[in-house]
Structure formats: C-alpha cells, structure tokens
Amino acid sequence: MQSPDGNDSNGVGISVCAINMAFERRGSRVDVLSDINLDIAPRKFCSILGPSGCGKSTLLMLVAGLYQPSSGRILVNGQTLKGCYSDCGIVFQTDVLLPWLSVLGNVLLPADVKKLPKAAATERARTLLEQVGLNGFETHYPNELSGGMRQRASLCRALLHEPAVMLMDEPFGALDALTRERMQSDLTKLGATDPRTVLFITHDIEEAVFLSDQVVVLSQRPASILRQFDVNFPHPRTSDIRRTQEFHHIVDEIRELFRETGIL
Amino acid sequence: MPRRNTFLEKQGYRILDSLPVVATFIGILVMWEGATVLFEIPSYTLPAPSEIGAVMIEKRWQLYEHSQITLMESAIGLGLSIVLSIPLGILIVYSKLIERTVYPLLVASQAVPKVALAPIFVVWFGFGLLPKVLIAFFIAFFPIVVNTVVGLSRTPPEMIHLMRSLGASPLQILLRVRLMSAAPYIFAGIKIAAAFAVVGAIVGEFIAASSGLGYMQLVANNNFEIPLLFATLVALSLMGIFLFYLVALVEMLLLPKPLRKSETGLEGSTL
Ligand SMILES: Nc1ncnc2c1ncn2[C@@H]1O[C@H](COP(=O)(O)OP(=O)(O)O)[C@@H](O)[C@H]1O
Ligand SMILES: [Mg+2]
Numbered sequence: 001m002q003s004p005d006g007n008d009s010n011g012v013g014i015s016v017c018a019i020n021m022a023f024e025r026r027g028s029r030v031d032v033l034s035d036i037n038l039d040i041a042p043r044k045f046c047s048i049l050g051p052s053g054c055g056k057s058t059l060l061m062l063v064a065g066l067y068q069p070s071s072g073r074i075l076v077n078g079q080t081l082k083g084c085y086s087d088c089g090i091v092f093q094t095d096v097l098l099p100w101l102s103v104l105g106n107v108l109l110p111a112d113v114k115k116l117p118k119a120a121a122t123e124r125a126r127t128l129l130e131q132v133g134l135n136g137f138e139t140h141y142p143n144e145l146s147g148g149m150r151q152r153a154s155l156c157r158a159l160l161h162e163p164a165v166m167l168m169d170e171p172f173g174a175l176d177a178l179t180r181e182r183m184q185s186d187l188t189k190l191g192a193t194d195p196r197t198v199l200f201i202t203h204d205i206e207e208a209v210f211l212s213d214q215v216v217v218l219s220q221r222p223a224s225i226l227r228q229f230d231v232n233f234p235h236p237r238t239s240d241i242r243r244t245q246e247f248h249h250i251v252d253e254i255r256e257l258f259r260e261t262g263i264l
Numbered sequence: 265m266p267r268r269n270t271f272l273e274k275q276g277y278r279i280l281d282s283l284p285v286v287a288t289f290i291g292i293l294v295m296w297e298g299a300t301v302l303f304e305i306p307s308y309t310l311p312a313p314s315e316i317g318a319v320m321i322e323k324r325w326q327l328y329e330h331s332q333i334t335l336m337e338s339a340i341g342l343g344l345s346i347v348l349s350i351p352l353g354i355l356i357v358y359s360k361l362i363e364r365t366v367y368p369l370l371v372a373s374q375a376v377p378k379v380a381l382a383p384i385f386v387v388w389f390g391f392g393l394l395p396k397v398l399i400a401f402f403i404a405f406f407p408i409v410v411n412t413v414v415g416l417s418r419t420p421p422e423m424i425h426l427m428r429s430l431g432a433s434p435l436q437i438l439l440r441v442r443l444m445s446a447a448p449y450i451f452a453g454i455k456i457a458a459a460f461a462v463v464g465a466i467v468g469e470f471i472a473a474s475s476g477l478g479y480m481q482l483v484a485n486n487n488f489e490i491p492l493l494f495a496t497l498v499a500l501s502l503m504g505i506f507l508f509y510l511v512a513l514v515e516m517l518l519l520p521k522p523l524r525k526s527e528t529g530l531e532g533s534t535l
Contacts (some may be wrong), residue, residue, distance in 0.1 A: 066425050086431035096422045099522045100444050113430040113440075141522045 011042030012077040012087070012164040012197050014063060019072035021058055031222035032058050036072070038216060038225065045198040047208035049254065050218030051263045056201045057093065059223075060169050063199055064090060076165070086114075088165035089158030093173060095150040097142040103129065103153050104138040110161040121160065128156040131190055148179040152186070159192055166198045173203070181239075184210060188236045205254050209247060210237065217257055227257060311491040319491040320498060326480070327499050333476040335503055337393060337465035341400025342458055342507070349405055349457075350450065353412025354438070370409065378403045379467050386472045396468030396476070403464040404457035411453030415446025448523050451515040458507040462500065477503075 021033040032055040040046040050056050061067040063074055065084040074081040089110075097106045104125055111121035129135055132152040142150055151171060158166060172180040184207060187193055193211075202208050208215045215229040229250055233241050241247050258264035293313045299305065300312040307315060320327065356367045381402060385395040419442045427437045469478025477496050484492040516524060 061425070064425075064429050066428060084428050084431065086429065088429065090426065090429050092422050092426070094422065096420070096426050098423065098441065098444070100447075100520045109426075110430050113427065113432045113436060141520070143522055 013042045014040040015075040017073050019069045022070045034222040034224045044213045046214040047200045047212040048216050049208050054218050054221045055223040060167050087163050089163040091158045091168040091171040093169045095154040102139050107156045148175050166196050168200045209250050308490045315491045316494045319495045330477050330480045331499050334465050337396040338400050338461040340397045342404050342461040344401045345404035349408035353409050356413050357416040382467045382471050391472045396465045399468045400461040400464035404461040407456040408453040411449040415449030416442050419445045454511050462504050
C-alpha cells in the first residue's frame, strides 16, 4: 500500500525530541511538558499513561502538528514536522462529529476535504461502518446515536483515508466498561492498529497494557517521562492475555510506580 | 407492531398543539367585542373587532397597495442588511484589526436610537423609497452582525482542529464548519432583523411619505378614522408575521434538521 506521503507498508516512525511546552495566557505561564523524549517505531502501538491534566492531550496535539512546541522538535518519518501532519487520523476525547452531517457524511469528511475519489471512499466508509455494527445508521444524524455509536463512527472517520499514523486521545474514556472493552477489540478488527503507527492516550492502566507494544508513563504536570515499559504479547491479541501472569505483572508494576510518585 | 407517524398525523398534532393559542386569541376577540357593546365604548376610542374587520374588507385594495410599498421597503432593507452583515461578521471574526477598530465602534453606535436618524435621512435622501430602505437597513443590520460574530466564534475548537488535521484550507474550514455551526445564530439574527426592518420602514413613512402603511396610519389618524387606524395595524402585524415565517421557511429549506432549532444568541440589540 502506498500512502500519500510516499512511505510504504514499512510505516512511519515518530520521534519526539526534547519537547518543552508551556501555555502563556495574559502574562501567566503554565508549564505543561518538560523535556519529553520519545521514539515510536514504525507500526508500533504506543500508549501514554498519566494522571488527568498532566499534558497528555497537549502531547498528542503536538504530534499532530496542531500546536507548536515551545522548544524541541518532532520528527515524523524522519522529517521535522512543520504545520499539520495530514497523513494521520485523529480520534478525539469527544466524538467531534459534525451534527449537520449524516453518519456517512461524517465518515466521508476526510475524502471530501482531501478530494479523494468519491465512489471508492463511499465503498470504504460503508465497509468500515458495517465492521463496527453501524450499518443501517448511515443516514442518521449523530444526535440520533448513543455515545458508543458516535465514538465508533468517529473511529471510522479517522480510518477512512488509510492514514499511516493514528492518534487517539482517550477515545473510550467516556464510555461504560462494557462498551469500552468491546471497542478495544474492535480496534484490531478494524485495522486501526495493524499497518499503522499508533499513539494512544489513556488513563486506564489495563487498557494501555492490553493494547500496546510500548507504554509511556508520565508524571504530574509539568509532565516528564517517568518510565517506559515494553509489552511483548503477539498481535492480534485476545482477552485471554488479560488472565496471564505477565499481564498482571506489568499492570502491578505501573500501579506501583504511580503509588511511589504519589499519583495514586 | 411499531407505528410510524405519517406526515399528516404530525401536521395534525401541530394543529392540536396550537389550539390553545388560537382559542385564547378568539376568546380575547370575543371579550373585546363584548366589552365594546356592554360598556358602549365609542368607536373613536376603541373600535370593536367586527368593525375593524369590516373596514379591512371595505378598504382591502387600499390596504393591499400600501402594504406592498411598506413590504418592499422592509424587504429591500432586510435584504441589504443580510448581504452586508454576514460578510462583515466574517471579517470581524477573521481580522484582529477590524475586530479592534470597527467592531467596538459598531457596538457603541447602538447607543444611538436609530429611529431618531429617520428625520436626518429624510433631509438627506428625500421623500422616496431610499430613506425608508436605509432606516430599515440600519435597524436590521446590527442583530445579524452580532449573531454572525457570536455564531462563528462559538464553533467548537475541536471541529477546527479536526479540519486542520485533515489538511483543510481556511476557506474550507469557514464554509464547511464555521458557517454551518453559526447558521442557527445567523438565522435567529435575521428573524429579529425582519421585525426590526418593518419598524424602520414605518418610522420612515411617519416622517415623510405619500404611500405605505405608515402613511395610511397618519392619514387615518388625521381624519379621525380610528377603525382604519386599527386595520392598518393588523395589516402591519400580518406583514411582520409573513416576513418572519418567510425567513423560517428559508431556514427550513437550507439547514439540515439538527441545525434548525435555532436559539437566539442575541446580545444588546435595541431599536
Ligand atoms: N489551549 C490551551 N491553552 C492554555 N492552557 C492549556 C491549553 N490546553 C491545555 N492547557 C493546560 O495544559 C494542562 C494539560 O492539559 P491537557 O494536555 O489537556 O491534559 P490531559 O490531557 O493530560 O488531561 C492543563 O493544565 C491545561 O490547563
Ligand atoms: Mg486530555
């Protein structure tokens, strides 16, 4: 598969180099990120874990190129990021569906903006919607769907243009436990993870360990990296790994780390 | 078996819903009619509804012709204000310079009672259509600008982030997201502006005119034809309602269903 930026199926690597970020507002200054260094290998799944308000969303916005760092730089596919990085799909904390478009219209938004061939895009949109069980809801408006259905539609939208990078900001944070577990499995089924590099933000330790190859734990604000964990279960993963000793071992280790640093 | 409401059934419910209002209105008319008979209120103080109705039928052509003039003045004034206000609102939101220079002046200018500009406009622009159109325009202008500005700036930032991340140009973001999410505010502004424009046209006619409902009212007043005075008032109200529903119809045709429930984001509009 050839993606617009010319990278092949080997995927896109992300390097976050010496990033500092502060917000200035009316003279007062809030330091949010302090000296973040992070490498995500191509086609790997990296989770960011950290307490609420520590700067996780800010880090994601920086990687998307939507914010400019106060200092440091971000390399995507070996190139310094300037402006927005558009070969990525973003799933925001809330669904951010446009209320005046139908579900299908929302999923097709990337194709509309990027002027991709209409017929092929519609075909793909319908397939994606079917995979998450939203077939039959194509012509519904977002306000006619439940929270879980809306977030699934926004996941389909992020995947429509086959981005090399997926950025997900606590995508399941607002969902009930049952829906959340279902969507964690859906991610693999949809191909949201497979040939892509994923940056996934969560405050749920088990979710992070279940999904990731790499778990990055952030401190309280201003966030710096406390520690990184490698998770070596093979893909695709099933719920069975949640019962393994190794899974619990990593989860406990992260929990212990949170306890030591006074986050838990 | 689940049943779907048919279109006709829905219309039926709507008529049922409005029944109490209609009943109240008829009740008031009946009481009014009764009071004028019971207390022998003279027609030059308060004519009975039946008398007003009779005059409306008798003078229907005259009322119709003068309504057309006033309607034209208000509609042109409203049209002008729509065409100029929305782009100005966009400029205010997109240009820091205009936001800091023009917008504060515009807001401050609302302290001027615009109705009081009417005599000046007559001095400047004569007795024809122009001064009435301009007064209607000046009064209708501000609510649309304010609502456009409020609507555009309340676009959720996440939506703009989403569009930027897809590589959308600023123009695409304006047309596909910001104007759409501002549309309910803009239409709420236009509905208020429609009512204001009629007021502007009449005030213009009060001051200097040889036609229009305002002129008719003045003449009826001078001739002590009080029932006719009330008849023109009814015609004016019908015209205001007509313009309001015309805007509502356009809104219904243009906007997808989730955007139609328009809320008023109006701040500080005065006549
Ligand atoms: N656009 C912004 N302007 C000013 N301050 C911001 C902005 N975005 C985030 N912040 C501040 O940065 C800190 C971290 O925010 P965020 O990245 O959203 O945290 P998290 O996603 O980890 O909960 C918060 O204290 C917040 O107040
Ligand atoms: Mg966040």
